[in-house]
Amino acid sequence: MHTDRERCVRAVQSKDERFDGWFFLAVVTTGIYCRPSCPVVPPKVENMVFHPSAAAAQQAGFRACKRCRPDTSPGSPRWNERADLVARATRLIGDGLVDREGVPGLAAHLGYSVRQVERQLLAELGAGPLALARAQRAQTARLLIETTALPMGDLAHASGFASVRTFNDTVREVYALTPSELRARARKPGEQTPGVISLRLPFRRPLCPDNLFGHLVATGVPGVEEWRDGAYRRTLRLPHGHGIASLRPGPEHVDCKLALTDLRDLATAISRCRWLLDLDADPVAVDDQLGTDPLLAPLVLKDPGRRVPRTTDPEEFAIRAVLGQQVSTAAARTHAARLVAAHGEPITDRDGGLTHLFPTTDALAELDPESLAMPRTRRVTLLGLVAALPDLDLSIGGDWERARAELVALPGIGPWTVETIAMRALGDPDAFVATDLGVKLAAESLGLPTKPADLVRRSARWSPWRAYAVQHLWATGDHAVNRMPA
Structure with a gap:
């Protein structure tokens, strides 16, 4: 976008916060770079230069504005x-x-x-x-x-x-x-809780927290995740150690508290929390596209800014997706909680009830299939996935289509599991769980096709945001995943 000078100038002159993170304004007369919504008086047009990233502006010799703090902008969607x-x-x-x-x-x-x-x-x-x-x-x-x-x-x-x-x-x-x-x-020096880093995670408005936090809490694994005092909390397995994240939704930002065993993991922990909550999304673009469908438009108008709840650990989520095959949310949580209690890594949480990190694939490699209270075919599927995970790239930098092909080649991994992983672990915004029961019931209530093949064809008009359409479809049902916890 930074090459469209006229559009960038309009965004700066109107202080349009929707474009924060899309590009950065550098002012040649001051040597400062800003976010488009910087509250200071906009410079003369001839003194404006636009860069696609903060790094590019820094590399060109500009320093960050002390007023708008452009490095804290949401990431580019x-x-x-x-x-x-x-x-x-x-x-x-x-x-x-x-x-x-x-x-x-x-x-x-x-x-x-x-x-x-x-x-x-x-x-x-x-x-x-x-x-x-x-x-x-x-x-x-x-x-x-x-x-600190x-x-x-x-x-x-x-x-x-x-x-x-x-x-x-x-x-x-x-x-x-x-x-x-x-x-x-610093505005409030000395007011931080010892050992805890407090910060604000910005996002582009609007944001609908209901399904985002509701889904994470309703499907949360005891010991690994919890809802406490208005915040979603979970344990994090990080490159140099582990941590605990506490995330509380607010109208302007998400309050984030991080307790880390190694501070070298701070940037990674922030990145994974933002990914988990889909905070770099462009809700206006998503809602504009979905709102063109007369059947979805009332849902979008009712709850604008829905995000896709993701994960902080793609391998963990893949395992949980298999545990959730053809069972209720409560049953899936029970299966996962048993794995955590038996094979997870214990941790100490001084502020709540988190007890473990989710088991690693190495810890699950020696899993006794007879210890799993589930059908034999699903045991085979789970153990096959665990064996394959070291060679699968389900990370945020993974190739979406390659990961789909490798997953579907595994025994017991079908379209629902593949698309669920694509949506929440890989982060594909166009992932679509056409075979999901909740999606099918919503489609029926809205007058959409209910057969998966027909629904996939009908959903083409929602691309590339079909994962967001799924959030709106799920919201038509009366399920805890659609509600902020009390």
């Missing part, structure tokens, strides 16, 4: 709508892969050469993988500076910087303040 190289790379960089494995590791995950990855990211985002990862490290550093009392040396390491000097130079270059000055400017 483009990277969650697509499954091409650039989109997959951007999601993996957001998950911290470059900091953990370098650019060669990123290229290996994507199945391309380093040169191809760098060239395509530079062409579309104006910055290569290292610059994008550096921008993320700078944001992580700012969060830790402002929300960590010594700067420890903080530099936790942010992913190789040295304190690089940390100091980067913070000063991006924010035009030293780390100590940033900490002194």
Whole structure:
């Protein structure tokens, strides 16, 4: 979008927050870059330059605006709508892969050469993988500076910087303040709970929290997930340790509290919480498309801004999808809770009732099939999936169609399971569970075809947002997944 100068200028002059994260405004006379909705008086048009990413603006020598804090904008929805190289790379960089494995590791995950990855990211985002990862490290550093009392040396390491000097130079270059000055400017220094990082997760409005939090809580696995004091809480398995996330919906943002065993996981934890809640979506684009169908329009008008509840751990979700085959939500939770109690990793939660991390595939590899209180065919399906998971890429950077093909080749994995995983683990916005009972009942009540093949054909007009259409269809039923918990 940054190449459409006229449209960008209009967005800046109207301070349109819908475009925050889509592009960034840089002002040549001040050397500052902003989000489109920055509250300051817009600069003269001739002084405006537009960049596709914060990293590109930083690389061009601009520093972040202290007023609108452009690095805290929601992410561009483009990277969650697509499954091409650039989109997959951007999601993996957001998950911290470059900091953990370098650019060669990123290229290996994507199945391309380093040169191809760098060239395509530079062409579309104006910055290569290292610059994008550096921008993320700078944001992580700012969060830790402002929300913890960590010594700067420890903080530099936790942010992913190789040295304190690089940390100091980067913070000063991006924010035009030293780390100590940033900490002194923090609005509420010293009010943080020890060991807990509190932050706000922005989103594009509107947001309908009912199905989002309702679904996560209604299907939550005891010990791994809970609803407590108006917040959804869950355990997180992270690259350097584990954590607990507490997410509370609000009208302007989602309040997020993170307790981490290793602060190097902060950026990854934030990325996975945003992915879980689908916070980088463009609800206006989704609702506009779905609203063109006269049968869906009343549902969209009633509850605009529905998101797709996802997962923080795709392998965990794949296992839970199999456990949920042809059983009720309550039965699926019971099966998962038994696995967690028997094979999960115990953790301590000082603020609630979370007790375990969900079992790893290694822990489930030695699973005794006779211990599973389910039909033999489903035992075979579960064990087959567990054996195959190390070779499947269900990550946020995975290839959607390749993952579908590999899943459907496994015994007992049919269209419902494949599309459920595609929707909530892979994040395909066009995934469609045509064989789902709730979808079938909704289709019948709305006068839509109920046979899966016919419904798939009818749903073509909802593309590429059929996963969001599913959320509206489910909402026609009286189920706990559609309601915010009391």
